[in-house]
Amino acid sequence: MNALGRHLLLELKICNKEVLDDLDFLRDCLIEAAVSSGATVVGESFHHFSPCGVSGVINIAESHIAIHTWPEYQYAAVDVFTCGCNVDPEKAARLITERLGAQSHSLIELRRGLMEDSHARCAK
């Protein structure tokens, strides 16, 4: 069976507290992760909360990369959802994990859009 997309869900713990509250840093980080993985950025939306925390989503031609941070807990939830034969979501996941300085992390991978036939083309 082919899948249309790969969806990596990351739990990043014991992260660098300052970067978790730095919208510009996180935006640059996610864009760098997208580009390094081979994805094409088609849009974005970032928001800084009061008193702290950032939510951001990069809309990529092959789906999305999202981050939601809780600096008060040194925790970030990250999603790297890609589709396409030429996109490497693990590369994006590794980069983000390193940039956030996560001392502990876990990853779940889901295949999205399982297709029973061979017509599941790689990329949009």
Added chain:
Amino acid sequence: MNALGRHLLLELKICNKEVLDDLDFLRDCLIEAAVSSGATVVGESFHHFSPCGVSGVINIAESHIAIHTWPEYQYAAVDVFTCGCNVDPEKAARLITERLGAQSHSLIELRRGLMEDSHARCAK
């Protein structure tokens, strides 16, 4: 253990082909889903692909709602990631499933940001 967020991942199959390629419809649908669930919309990014397909993300104050469609397969991948005591992600998920006319669907729920102590506050 408390979790900071609830993340519903929907696989929507045998959907209405026309709406899956209608960016405006899908944008309105996701915004309605966000509002009806009690979430606050803080940003958005939508993109229409050639020859078909839409990717869209609504950035909400409690995370995000995302959709990626493959009209050629009548399939959509939907994520409803919320946090906050007063937000009901299932309500958003039900609305989107109905609006897309999905004849078959499956749902996985993940708890994001499990906290061992009682300090996991409900909402940002």
